[in-house]
Amino acid sequence: MKLYENPFSSAALKVRAVIHELGLPVTLVTVDMAKGEHKSPEFLAKNPNGKVPTLVEDDGFCVWESNAIMCYLAAKKPESGLLPADARGMALVQQWLQWQASTFAASTGEVMMETLYAKFFGRAKDEAKYAAGMEKVRRDLAVLEKTLAGKEFLCGKLTLADFSIVSALVLRTPMGVDLEAFPNVKAWVARMESRESVRKSLPPL
Ligand SMILES: N[C@@H](CCC(=O)N[C@@H](CS)C(=O)NCC(=O)O)C(=O)O
Incomplete structure (x- = not known):
């Protein structure tokens, strides 16, 4: 494979x-x-x-x-257990995978475009587009913050949902995304980034 x-x-x-x-x-x-x-x-x-x-x-x-x-x-x-077989467990993982693809990938993508990609393509950051993207990212982080209250992982136990969503936050520093206002998200990202599987997957920056 x-x-x-x-x-x-x-x-x-x-x-x-x-x-x-x-x-x-x-x-x-x-x-x-x-x-x-x-x-x-x-x-x-x-x-x-x-x-x-x-x-x-x-x-x-x-x-x-x-x-x-x-x-x-x-x-x-x-x-x-990364993809539960029971109807509710499966539905919740799918819910987050689809939220990632339809919502979080879009908001974080807008911010990546004006930071990492703008630099890569040798063009200036469009501050208005960056601010609009950051507003959407903060909206989405608030959803994650609420969900993670009292929970170690998005669906309670570790699932594909955690891997899918955390992937957009590993480059948060060059993206200028600050997690201080989202302590549950900050702790969850640290939890995910402490896993060997995630550490071994980080880009060579
Ligand atoms: N929704 C797709 C997104 C894949 C995607 O956009 N990949 C980028 C790299 S992160 C790519 O290959 N871009 C090349 C292009 O769009 O031409 C997925 O989750 O696999």
């Missing part, structure tokens, strides 16, 4: 962390995005979106979208 990914992709980070957490034999293949490898015909045959991460099984089965890849991997080890 191979994961086509990039060390700086937050979508790939969460999948790498779950691979380490589950101890699965997956070969990591770095896609050189600066060279446009993700838009090559070979790569587009695996994922027509031309995006990382993309998982490819030895028999050619492909799956893309980081949250779907994580579910596929966790289903291989149901005893891990």
Whole structure:
């Protein structure tokens, strides 16, 4: 099994962390995005979106979208509990995975665009867009703060939801995201970042 990914992709980070957490034999293949490898015909045959991460099984089965890849991997080890099988447990994990994809990826993405990516593309930060993005990030952090009151993990026990959502916060310092006003989130991020699986997945900054 191979994961086509990039060390700086937050979508790939969460999948790498779950691979380490589950101890699965997956070969990591770095896609050189600066060279446009993700838009090559070979790569587009695996994922027509031309995006990382993309998982490819030895028999050619492909799956893309980081949250779907994580579910596929966790289903291989149901005893891990990362993707509960009972209806309510499964629904709550899906709730957070979909919130991540529809809401938190968008707000944190706006802030990343005006900080890390603006720098990467050699353009100035658009302060108005940055402020608008930060307002949405703070709105989302307030949701996480409330949820994490009295809880170690988003769904009570460690699940895919935690890996999916924390991945957007590992670059919070260069993004200028301050967690001081969100003590439950701050403690949860520290808890997640103390896991070997997450530490081994951090970008080489
Ligand atoms: N929703 C997708 C997002 C994947 C994504 O946007 N990946 C970025 C890297 S973080 C990418 O490959 N961008 C290249 C492009 O959009 O051309 C997921 O969670 O897998």
